[in-house]
Amino acid sequence: MIIIEDNFNIxxxxxxxxxxxxxxxxxxxxxxxxxKTIELSKLNNVKSMVCTFKNHPLSVINKAKAPKLIxxxxxxxxxxxxxxxxxxxxxxxxxxxxKISPEDFIINMVKHYNVQGIIxxxxxxxxxxxxxxIKLLKKYSSKLGFELHVINSVTYDNEVVSSxxxxxxxxxxxxxxxxxxxxxxxxxxxxVVRGKQLGRKLGFPTANLHCxxxxxxxxxxVYYTIAEYNNRFYKGMTSVGLNPTVQLKAKTIFIExxxxxxxxxxxxxxxxxxxxKRMRDEFKxxxxxxxxxxxxxDKIFIENEKLENFTANC
Numbered sequence: 512m513i514i515i516e517d518n519f520n521i522x523x524x525x526x527x528x529x530x531x532x533x534x535x536x537x538x539x540x541x542x543x544x545x546x547k548t549i550e551l552s553k554l555n556n557v558k559s560m561v562c563t564f565k566n567h568p569l570s571v572i573n574k575a576k577a578p579k580l581i582x583x584x585x586x587x588x589x590x591x592x593x594x595x596x597x598x599x600x601x602x603x604x605x606x607x608x609x610k611i612s613p614e615d616f617i618i619n620m621v622k623h624y625n626v627q628g629i630i631x632x633x634x635x636x637x638x639x640x641x642x643x644x645i646k647l648l649k650k651y652s653s654k655l656g657f658e659l660h661v662i663n664s665v666t667y668d669n670e671v672v673s674s675x676x677x678x679x680x681x682x683x684x685x686x687x688x689x690x691x692x693x694x695x696x697x698x699x700x701x702x703v704v705r706g707k708q709l710g711r712k713l714g715f716p717t718a719n720l721h722c723x724x725x726x727x728x729x730x731x732x733v734y735y736t737i738a739e740y741n742n743r744f745y746k747g748m749t750s751v752g753l754n755p756t757v758q759l760k761a762k763t764i765f766i767e768x769x770x771x772x773x774x775x776x777x778x779x780x781x782x783x784x785x786x787x788k789r790m791r792d793e794f795k796x797x798x799x800x801x802x803x804x805x806x807x808x809d810k811i812f813i814e815n816e817k818l819e820n821f822t823a824n825c
Contacts, residue, residue: 512592519619526557528628534563536581540672543662558597565601579727613643628658684730700783717767731793739783746771752793
């Protein structure tokens with residue numbers, strides 16, 4: 512797969528069918544666009560291309576309103592490659608790009624990327640202040656001679672699949688439901704840092720994950736997770752929250768994972784956590800003995816889960 516980062520500065524010397532969208536967290540709603548783009552490109556013996564953003568537009572337009580991210584670009588690119596997309600363009604959304612008129616946006620797309628066809632979702636908006644719409648794309652498809660394919664919405668449980676819906680489910684702790692719509696289970700990654708090491712004293716040493724704050728966190732609670740370290744997968748139980756049993760004053764959010772069948776020192780190293788299932792709420796226990804008893808029960812629950820069901824799809 513060819514990866515470019517271009518804001519209308521280069522011209523491709525090959526023809527493309529182009530899927531346009533923000534693709535914020537690849538989900539089943541995006542598959543119609545991507546599959547149609549690949550299908551048309553193969554039929555016409557040209558390259559399939561996805562054009563999306565390297566950064567969320569709201570991070571420039573109004574940072575206070577920018578949504579928390581669901582998926583990082585590395586994961587997104589690997590998924591697009593696995594789907595057999597030929598070319599991906601990661602556009603840097605900035606003040607110059609923001610001011611491009613909808614008309615110039617279309618003209619530049621066709622001119623710079625040798626576009627034979629454009630594929631968009633039913634509610635796609637583009638250009639300065641999102642004033643461009645499907646009607647304008649239809650007008651310019653006739654004017655500039657490219658095909659236009661508009662993909663209808665996809666529903667799950669009688670509701671439209673969207674990144675905002677998935678984001679809400681994650682925030683509500685409904686991980687299983689969110690994962691049913693995502694192409695890959697919701698994942699957080701970061702660096703393992705030192706914590707209070709209380710878990711070690713209780714017989715449950717944890718890896719404390721420091722994550723990029725721009726990414727969404729699931730609702731406080733304990734989750735069955737899959738930890739990926741050095742391309743190997745391990746069962747884990749992850750607590751997201753404030754550690755109310757032992758934390759008295761500070762309101763630091765902890766992401767702590769007890770990794771089963773794992774005894775390596777990985778401070779300062781990278782770790783990925785795939786959230787599979789929410790097990791329970793975060794509790795304030797009356798004693799460390801009560802906490803330990805609950806952790807034992809949590810571990811038993813996770814031991815009965817099948818790791819193979821996850822790794823087979825990874």
